[in-house]
Amino acid sequence: MAHSINDLEKEVFALPREDRARIALDLIRSLDKDDEPISREEWEAAWSEEIRRRLEDIQEGRVELLDAEQVMADLRARYPKK
Known part of the structure; x- marks a missing residue:
């Protein structure tokens, strides 16, 4: 892994609110992809x-x-x- 989780968190939290919201939504959606609809x-x-x-x-x-x-x-x- 190129970044540690702590480094990645710092970078993400430094982003504007809208970008953080988009990343959060994308992450949540990625967790649901493995589930059967x-x-x-x-x-x-x-x-x-x-x-x-x-x-x-x-x-x-x-x-x-x-x-x-x-x-x-x-x-x-x-x-x-x-």
Whole structure:
């Protein structure tokens, strides 16, 4: 490999926002290429099951619900703009 991952990250993070977004999208799409495509019905069924499972976790108290504003404030504090 010509660049270390750390060097590559530094170069990518130095790019303008639009370029970073394009690279991020391309990387995500590249991960999906190995997956077999599913039909819309399969996709909807999978998400319906995930929603059911998450709702059940909430109702049974297996997960802790967090306030979105507090989560965002915590993230902003942890990762300030450069």
